[in-house]
Amino acid sequence: MCKHLAISRSGYHKYRKRNFTDRGLECKAQIQAIYNARDGTWGYRQIQMELFRKYKVIVNQKRVHGLCN
Numbered sequence: 001m002c003k004h005l006a007i008s009r010s011g012y013h014k015y016r017k018r019n020f021t022d023r024g025l026e027c028k029a030q031i032q033a034i035y036n037a038r039d040g041t042w043g044y045r046q047i048q049m050e051l052f053r054k055y056k057v058i059v060n061q062k063r064v065h066g067l068c069n
Contacts, residue, residue, distance in 0.1 A: 028067050030055055035068075044068050 044065040
């Protein structure tokens with residue numbers, strides 16, 4: 001199968017052992033809490049600043065924007 005897909009056997013086994021977890025899950029929960037606390041009126045820029053003020057989490061605005069969608 002690896003030969004047919006033109007991938008190495010070691011690459012295939014490394015892919016199989018990989019842990020597919022959602023790295024932004026905790027950040028999503030914090031964003032949702034801030035968004036709900038502000039009645040859905042804040043945008044991603046204000047949420048990004050509040051993440052730092054409230055949770056001391058440094059997150060790029062682009063990441064916050066992506067997690068908001």
